[in-house]
Amino acid sequence: xxxxxxxxxxxxxxxxxxxxxxxxxxxxxxxxxxxxxxxxxxxxxxxxxxxxxxxxxxxxxxxxxxxxxxxxxxxxxxxxxxxxxxxxxxxxxxxxxxxxxxxxxxxxxxxxxxxxxxxxxxxxxxxxxxxxxxxxxxxxxxxxxxxxxxxxxxxxxxxxxxxxxxxxxxxxxxxxxxxxxxxx
Amino acid sequence: xxxxxxxxxxxxxxxxxxxxxxxxxxxxxxxxxxxxxxxxxxxxxxxxxxxxxxxxxxxxxxxxxxxxxxxxxxxxxxxxxxxxxxxxxxxxxxxxxxxxxxxxxxxxxxxxxxxxxxxxxxxxxxxxxxxxxxxxxxxxxxxxxxxxxxxxxxxxxxxxxxxxxxxxxxxxxxxxxxxxxxxxxxxxxxxxxxxxxxxxxxxxxxxxxxxxxxxxxxxxxxxxxxxxxxxxxxxxxxxxxxxxxxxxxxxxxxxxxxxxxxxxxxxxxxxxxxxxxxxxxxxxxxxxxxxxxxxxxxxxxxxxxxxxxxxxxxxxxxxxxxxxxxxxxxxxxxxxxxxxxxxxxxxxxxxxxxxxxxxxxx
Numbered sequence: 001x002x003x004x005x006x007x008x009x010x011x012x013x014x015x016x017x018x019x020x021x022x023x024x025x026x027x028x029x030x031x032x033x034x035x036x037x038x039x040x041x042x043x044x045x046x047x048x049x050x051x052x053x054x055x056x057x058x059x060x061x062x063x064x065x066x067x068x069x070x071x072x073x074x075x076x077x078x079x080x081x082x083x084x085x086x087x088x089x090x091x092x093x094x095x096x097x098x099x100x101x102x103x104x105x106x107x108x109x110x111x112x113x114x115x116x117x118x119x120x121x122x123x124x125x126x127x128x129x130x131x132x133x134x135x136x137x138x139x140x141x142x143x144x145x146x147x148x149x150x151x152x153x154x155x156x157x158x159x160x161x162x163x164x165x166x167x168x169x170x171x172x173x174x175x176x177x178x179x180x181x182x183x184x
Numbered sequence: 185x186x187x188x189x190x191x192x193x194x195x196x197x198x199x200x201x202x203x204x205x206x207x208x209x210x211x212x213x214x215x216x217x218x219x220x221x222x223x224x225x226x227x228x229x230x231x232x233x234x235x236x237x238x239x240x241x242x243x244x245x246x247x248x249x250x251x252x253x254x255x256x257x258x259x260x261x262x263x264x265x266x267x268x269x270x271x272x273x274x275x276x277x278x279x280x281x282x283x284x285x286x287x288x289x290x291x292x293x294x295x296x297x298x299x300x301x302x303x304x305x306x307x308x309x310x311x312x313x314x315x316x317x318x319x320x321x322x323x324x325x326x327x328x329x330x331x332x333x334x335x336x337x338x339x340x341x342x343x344x345x346x347x348x349x350x351x352x353x354x355x356x357x358x359x360x361x362x363x364x365x366x367x368x369x370x371x372x373x374x375x376x377x378x379x380x381x382x383x384x385x386x387x388x389x390x391x392x393x394x395x396x397x398x399x400x401x402x403x404x405x406x407x408x409x410x411x412x413x414x415x416x417x418x419x420x421x422x423x424x425x426x427x428x429x430x431x432x433x434x435x436x437x438x439x440x441x442x443x444x445x446x447x448x449x450x451x452x453x454x455x456x457x458x459x460x461x462x463x464x465x466x467x468x469x470x471x472x473x474x475x476x477x478x479x480x481x482x483x484x485x486x487x488x489x490x491x492x493x494x495x496x497x498x499x500x501x502x503x504x505x506x507x508x509x510x511x512x513x514x515x516x517x518x519x520x521x522x523x524x525x526x527x528x529x530x531x532x533x534x535x536x537x538x539x540x541x542x543x544x545x546x
Binding site: 010043090116118 | 193194195197198207208493496497498499500501502504505510511512513515516519
């Protein structure tokens with residue numbers, strides 16, 4: 001786990017927010033956790049989920065409380081060097097992903113992302129990568145979270161963010177064991 | 185920088201993008217075959233035409249261009265260009281609009297092997313059988329019904345306003361198709377207008393939509409069949425079902441039947457005097473109408489985009505941009521496209537993942 005600056009990109013923000021325990025997860029991350037301003041401006045949603053008729057309704061990803069409390073820092077840049085890297089990346093990924101990559105490279109940060117293309121580009125620039133599963137697994141592990149709460153967090157990711165880790169993800173077996181193989 | 189004597193600094197480009205409300209990447213696009221296509225220029229009125237500043241319309245045109253550009257880029261990445269089955273442009277010069285529309289609609293229906301029945305999936309037909317790129321996008325200028333543009337790099341491209349009901353979208357789509365068939369090299373933005381004396385080319389587009397969507401022979405035969413089968417006279421319910429079957433508004437269907445003398449002249453006026461509200465009646469009959477405001481992108485475009493994402497060619501953010509959707513909706517779409525339920529040997533239904541890029545033919 002990182003000890004310096006951890007930048008969350010949009011897909012990880014959505015996934016961790018979907019747990020309904022984002023604040024608890026981020027507390028366990030040593031160092032500063034941040035998003036770039038472009039990510040904070042993106043309108044993103046998760047599903048409400050549950051057994052009600054409104055399960056498919058969209059709930060906005062609202063980070064206001066965490067940014068107001070300082071738990072989540074919003075970063076921007078006017079640095080020519082960072083912006084040059086950012087411009088380079090805008091040819092390959094969207095604006096938020098490009099700024100996240102640029103700041104990570106220039107500020108020696110770790111990036112939390114689950115996006116295949118972003119991972120490929122960042123690994124090529126020797127940027128350390130974490131995934132949603134790394135963050136959530138670490139939180140569960142370090143807090144000794146009861147099994148049913150772990151399960152609920154993962155179910156929330158699956159149902160609210162419509163996300164599942166890839167079959168070859170190192171934490172895939174933990175994911176499956178926690179959710180329960182029969183519950184698909 | 186304005187004089188082209190020095191390259192812009194990164195900070196200047198970022199500010200420029202912020203001021204113009206566009207993505208920075210738009211200013212940095214690599215040179216591709218579609219670079220010389222500029223929709224804003226194609227849609228610019230002739231020197232003697234009336235030109236009004238309309239920021240919303242400019243933005244709609246820009247989005248239309250962006251979708252077409254993305255579509256061609258996705259095709260290029262996949263090595264799968266859209267097959268064009270274009271006829272030679274129909275020459276309708278000096279032919280009255282109504283007669284020209286009937287002739288072109290009949291010829292096109294014959295060319296496409298459509299017979300004289302209702303057209304089911306119009307958008308699939310225009311893309312697969314003709315080779316047009318057809319999008320329904322929620323336009324900021326709500327008065328725009330549709331747009332059409334043609335260029336060698338993009339082929340024929342149509343956009344209709346997703347803020348309009350599905351039957352209006354279909355009507356607009358066919359109007360633009362009529363323009364493609366007859367005035368291919370003239371880009372056009374169709375504005376909803378209540379003018380009593382429309383121009384000849386607008387009269388043609390409207391008449392073409394009528395003849396193409398509701399061909400005389402098939403419609404007459406169907407009305408006769410309904411009359412023979414019914415013990416009661418032709419009812420309001422029959423009218424709504426017919427409009428739904430042909431994918432047109434009740435008003436358009438009523439006017440068509442009046443025109444063909446299958447209903448008495450003035451029927452629509454009488455219906456509206458009775459307070460008939462087509463949308464309410466459609467709901468009562470359980471007839472569905474697509475939700476207004478929802479973009480409709482060609483299935484092939486969506487598949488190409490998802491394929492590219494799964495192959496690592498697009499990031500999730502880029503995919504969401506291209507599909508005009510939020511990320512979770514995009515994840516749902518990927519799941520729908522790539523997951524099937526199938527029985528296992530134990531008789532239990534389980535999910536299996538499909539590989540969209542898997543060749544299935546040698």
